[in-house]
Amino acid sequence: MSQAKFVAGIHAPANHPNDANRKITRCTAFILSKTEIITNAHCVYDAPYVYVVAGTKVVSDANQKIKIKVEKENIAWHPHYSRLIFGAFDIAKITLKTPLEFSDTVGSIELVGKDYKLNNQSEVVTVYGYSRLNNTGPSILRRCDANYISGVERANTFKPSKVLYFTTGEATNDGKIITPGDSGGPVVSKTNGKIVGITNGINGTTGGRGAFLPITLFLDFIHDPKSVKPIPPPLTPNEAKFIADITAPAKFLTAYKKDFADANETYQLKFNAIILSKTEILTCAHSVLGAPYVYVTVNKLSRNATELKVTEDQIEIHQKYELSGFAFDIAKITLKEPLEFNDNVGSIDLVDKDYKMNDPSEMVTVYGDVILDGTMRTRRYDTKYLDGAKCKPKLSAAFDANHLMCYTLDESMGTSSTVGGPMISKKNNKLVGITIFRSGGKPVIFQPIAPLLDWILKSKVGPNQRRRMALKKGF
Template sequence: MNLLHGLFSVLFIVEFSELQGKHGFFSQALLKGEVIENMSQAKFVAGIHTPANHPNDINKKITRRCTAFILSKTEIITNAHCVYDAPYVYVVADTKVVSDVNQKFKIKVEKENIAWHPHYSHLIFGAFDIAKITLKTPLEFSDTVGSIELVDKDYKLNNQSEVVTVYGYGVMNNTGPLILRRCDANFMSDVERANTFKTSQTLYFTTGEATNDGEIITPGDSGGPVVSKTNGKIVGITTGYGTTGGRGMFLPITLFLDFIHDPKSVKPIPPPLTPNEAKFIADITVPGKFLTAYKEDFADAGENAQLKFNAIILSKTEILTCAHSVLGAPYVYVTVNKLSRNATELKVTEDQIEIHEKYALSRFAFNVAKITLEEPLKFNDNVGSIDLVDKDYKMNDPSEMVTVYGDMILDGTMRTRRYDTKYLDGAKCKPILGAAFDANYLMCYTLNGSMGTPSTFGGPMISKKNNKLVGMTIFHSSDEPVVFQPIAPLLDWIRKPNVRRNQRRRMA
């Protein structure tokens, strides 16, 4: 399962002659799509601009100008980077050109009526880059000012033949003007996206080349709507353009419906863990060419290609992780004290790794491996172990809270975090996950995207009731429950000596 990490540019207009003249910051981006001559064709599109010299503008010379769309008479949606930390912005509607003059509708909106996604970070462009503006005075709808609907939560961005229309006040050259245009494009396949953008976060979807003349996205298009030509509804919001031509990168609107309907319903990002809080979590680094479970994805992997997984420190000599993470690798690297500057990396060879004898790639059950270290770890404030639950521990209380630990992508970067959730009985996940899910040995929990999405496997699940290890994450995807391996049924296997290693020692 690939995690794609994207490269893209921030799309706001900088009215700063030195920056533009000397560096040609936006000279590469020209959109030649259809110019909107009649606003009735795009009555749901609005413009945003934040005047320069506001108190939070450090440079005192920057004006941000973006696109937005009208959701209702009082609701405007745009990018977070277009409004972030500004004490006020202006919303303009019924206009073919975004400027400071001659606007039919120019509404000043104060900061208290602007909500950007709580997971957005201005330091990491693109991720969770969405904001909602609430107008105190409702817009007057007409033939040239109106709203547009959002797609439903179950809408899937998987039809490459579907055409979407991207709208935006894209700039034609370094100085403007910002003229409203639209441009048609198709969805990119995952393979084409990977080849084009190399790595791109799963938060985004991308388009291929425009079906009409020109590139898709240019500066000024930030926050613009992406509309399905099939149903006429919003499917995405522009957040950036890729390093290849003008291919667009967009946030799927389905991921942000909760925020759009009620910004306060989305909880802030849990902070990254301190080294002490993550002292029982380790990392497993595997050279890509050895990844048996990812053979197709890493068929052409070179010496430097690698993938990281989480692991759990059980004792000074025992590390627990997923079987599929280490299967077939003649060696891997274990990193302890991972969040500290004094992190320690240990090379572990195949004879130190034992995979559960019942594990098979075709299913999830018994997806567990134990690593036995040559030299005991030195425990301290940042390196330690976690206790295991007893063998008779039963996961039969649906009200019990557990804490999931692991590397998660929330603000555009992968960090080690934790969040609380409730587990589900395996029988409830069986119909969703199919034959590979064995409810006799596995359980699951619902994905809480607003608090965190595990991005690696092997992370611990700890009971808040007894503070002991009750499970380990072994599988997840963006739209399915997370599968975890309960620890209690595996205690006999976990506690037995490394048979494989002892056999090799006797042979030696």
């Protein structure tokens, strides 16, 4: 225990989001000082109180040398943390009212500085955790050595890419590097003996690799949790009920073939979409053009998200869309099986055909995915739309001010990443536009809906006619 005296255990009374019957969350933490404990946010999030356990190799009800109860007001999780996004900002700080008494079996560990770089793949780290080797047994302190993988492999196997992976090393006991209970534990450099990361969990999609967050990203929060400004929360599933996602194999998309010609079919690009009815989905033409199939995800923010495969015969591209421009960049997907509407899946009404976007003081709400501190989140924000003529000087010659309009984006609210999201009028709560293009430092282009209502509401074009239109345009 003297070799791992900085490792602590966390017990929290909380229902697990994936297991309603689980009453206790057991995690690991590390001791930063006599009053500061660091762990994962998901270990303590919304718990009315937690217990901090220190100075023991085995954590069980019968074997706890030090057990301190900490109330909710002394627990701070990162203000950007969301349960809906695995790994993102998953860190929390516990402040003890009564200082720990340091001894041979209870002590602290230092953090690396802000300038520390995790860029040497040959560097070995040691991972510590109170592992639960079975569902009913105690939590046993273990450690194992591991290497972290490259940023390129990281980005290709998991997002957000700022979550780093360490590969399986020589672990004790059962040979597993990470097991339940290890979340929140320290990752220590064998070079300098300091904390370089915090264990986040296991990502089964990458062969069960353990994931940890680089501690350098959270030094400001650790030193002063109040120094990190909170951002408006991401949307709840109910608030995003009419938003869907489109994922398409990049190598087939006409607009991206040059960039992803050598990619394999599993490399997918994601776009937003809009649920118009139980069988109709609206998105951008360039998001689906050329793809032999795409996947539509509804109830996207829920753990019960539904993914549907759609083939090209179910996709209609607006006949006036040209790849070289932005106008008429719209497509409609017709589902073969109707969606089941519920609290988290629903539709949005369209504006009337005579609706005119000619009041610059009117506020609209834009929905879509944005990137905040490297993490993708589905957000909404209010803005005012601008006449296309005002944006044209700032945009490329391909911008058609006769058919398109634009809006500005507050960069502090995040960087727009995915297009295809809806623009809703705050006046009548109906769909007035669809975002189609975003370029850094420039206004965001959107397509007004009212001029396209005849096309949106008419019967779907058959697959043969769609192919003729595509061939005519040379796609």
